[in-house]
Amino acid sequence: MNGRWFALAAAVALLAGVPWFGNAVLIQFGINALLIAVLAQSWNILGGFAGYVSFGNSVFYGLGSYGVAIAMAQWNLPFWVGLIFAATIAVAFAALLGWPILRLRGPYFAIVTLGISAAMSALASNLDIAGKNVGLILPLTRNDTLFYEASLVLLAAATLTVAWIARSRFGMALIAIREDEDAAASVGVNATRFKIAALAMAAFFTAIAGGIHAYWITYIDPAGSFDTTLDVRMVIMTMFGGPGTVLGPVVGALVLSAIYEVLADSISKAAALFFGIVILVAVIFLPRGLVDLGGGFRVLRWRYFLTNIRQYRI
Amino acid sequence: MSAKLFEARGLVKRFQGLLAVSEVDFAIERGAIVGLIGPNGAGKSTLVNLVAGALRLDSGEILFDGARIDRLPAYARAHLGIARTYQIAKPFPDLSVRDNVAIGAMFGAEGGVRDRAKARAMADEWLDFVGLAAQADHQAARLGGPDRKRLEFAKALAMQPKLLLLDEVMAGLTPVEVEAAVGLIERTRARGVTVLVIEHVVPAIRRLSDMLLVLQQGRLIASGDPATVLNDPRVIEAYLGRRRA
Known part of the structure; x- marks a missing residue:
């Protein structure tokens, strides 16, 4: 146990030190990777623990971006006030949205979440305060180190929250819902309430990630903020790393971001193809995610992969 | 505190016109073991689902500990006991x-x-x-x-x-396992839990129950002390079919 804590602390220290030993390209890659890891970790709360696959979490990212942009560009408020405003809007929207759609189960829920970001993008394109189609320009702050460390702190906060969930009664409720929602209700789990709380937590962290990103790139528009490709990425990264685990989504997001970056750099156009192969292999050999390899492989060695294939009948 | 822990009044449940439970009334005393028997398709599991809140009533009332619970969702009924x-x-x-x-x-x-x-x-x-x-x-x-x-x-x-609903816990068990289950249910009652046992296995339930309810085609056709109920011609007919005259 002590060894694991030490390794974790060393990894965090290494990540925190990147702006001091890395170059500008690495820092910028780091900001993007850390923010997408926050999205994956947030998605994990409802998707990984409660088993509700959302393809709509990018709406909270967009709301976070617009919240900060409106606060800073239209009302001249400081960044931190913008973040509070952004998080409040996103959490309120999650609660409002969750009430009707979290009554739907399984694939019905997933289908309904598909259109949410596109609808919000259309709304932003028509609102004066959001700059319509043109978008908004934020005040410029050239300090990548600050954005990098802010992203790292946010990821740490999201991960600590998930670590708490994994040990709490709240987390047990989400897991019970994932395992069998009818049985969960029979033992006294108020499923709707717990699912809404999970979505609201995801909205909170996702919106702050969107807000940091908006201030960093200083320009936002509807298509870039309500970006539905983010939805696919956060789901894949969580699944790849290990859904319903504390570190899986972080490991998945950082590893896949790095693989994609290397592939895009060396073979450009074929990168997407190789990326697809990596995911396919992972799904077949590591259905419980990359972090399950730690325990499973140590015990079973190469048989671990065979066991996975057999157990999931792929 | 009333002696009745649970009371069902005029329970009705339809599935697209099919009457699954029809005008069922019964009460359960605190600390009792009540058996609910009936042939396949009699509506036993539907009745359990109505009591537990997995299904909503079409009409009727359910009282638990003196309060109406028929509008409460399943988790809230679990909280009540x-x-x-x-x-x-x-x-x-x-x-x-x-x-x-x-x-x-x-x-x-x-x-x-x-x-x-x-x-x-x-x-x-x-x-x-x-x-x-x-x-x-x-x-x-x-x-x-x-x-x-x-x-x-x-x-x-x-x-x-306070109330435990056991939906066919003995089905598919060997005689030895049935004995173990009977012992468990008795020890559970000894801890102060009231039990409604839904069963197909009649001999076991006859020994266990203070009272028997018999459901047939959604209707309660007999209720009362097990020996009397099991000798009721309507109950025998429901289980064995009409004797040829």
Whole structure:
């Protein structure tokens, strides 16, 4: 146990030190990777623990971006006030949205979440305060180190929250819902309430990630903020790393971001193809995610992969 | 405190025109074991689902501890102290047997205990009670049929219910296992839990029950003391068919 804590602390220290030993390209890659890891970790709360696959979490990212942009560009408020405003809007929207759609189960829920970001993008394109189609320009702050460390702190906060969930009664409720929602209700789990709380937590962290990103790139528009490709990425990264685990989504997001970056750099156009192969292999050999390899492989060695294939009948 | 823990008045449930439960009235006294029997398709499981809140009534009233509960969702009825098992066991498959029961303890009556370590300790006691202590660390999905029923039982007991609804816990068990189940139900009652046992296996339930209810085609055709009810010609006919004259 002590060894694991030490390794974790060393990894965090290494990540925190990147702006001091890395170059500008690495820092910028780091900001993007850390923010997408926050999205994956947030998605994990409802998707990984409660088993509700959302393809709509990018709406909270967009709301976070617009919240900060409106606060800073239209009302001249400081960044931190913008973040509070952004998080409040996103959490309120999650609660409002969750009430009707979290009554739907399984694939019905997933289908309904598909259109949410596109609808919000259309709304932003028509609102004066959001700059319509043109978008908004934020005040410029050239300090990548600050954005990098802010992203790292946010990821740490999201991960600590998930670590708490994994040990709490709240987390047990989400897991019970994932395992069998009818049985969960029979033992006294108020499923709707717990699912809404999970979505609201995801909205909170996702919106702050969107807000940091908006201030960093200083320009936002509807298509870039309500970006539905983010939805696919956060789901894949969580699944790849290990859904319903504390570190899986972080490991998945950082590893896949790095693989994609290397592939895009060396073979450009074929990168997407190789990326697809990596995911396919992972799904077949590591259905419980990359972090399950730690325990499973140590015990079973190469048989671990065979066991996975057999157990999931792929 | 009234002697009646539970009362059903005029329960009706239809499935697209098919009358599954029709004008059913009955009451359960505190501390009693009540048996509910009837042929296949009589509406026994539908009745359990109505009481537990998995299905909504079309008409009628359900009173528990003197208050109407028929508009409450299933989880709220669990908080009041109604626990049920499923005819086809519904474990949380990926979790350990211990955590399955711990979830019962962490929710259940009055919302259960908040602390997970305490819930797990309670779970171990209930697993011991039902004879599943050796399998506490097994994954629930790997349990065999009879053990799944024990798990359902332990999970429901961990909720610390006032009323326990057992939906065919003895179906498919060997005679030895049926004996064990009968003993468990008696020991559960000894702990102050009122029990409604839904069963197909008549001899076992005859010995257990203080009162028997007989359901046929959604109607309650007999109720009362087991010996009298089982000699009722309508009950014999429902089970064996009409004798040729």
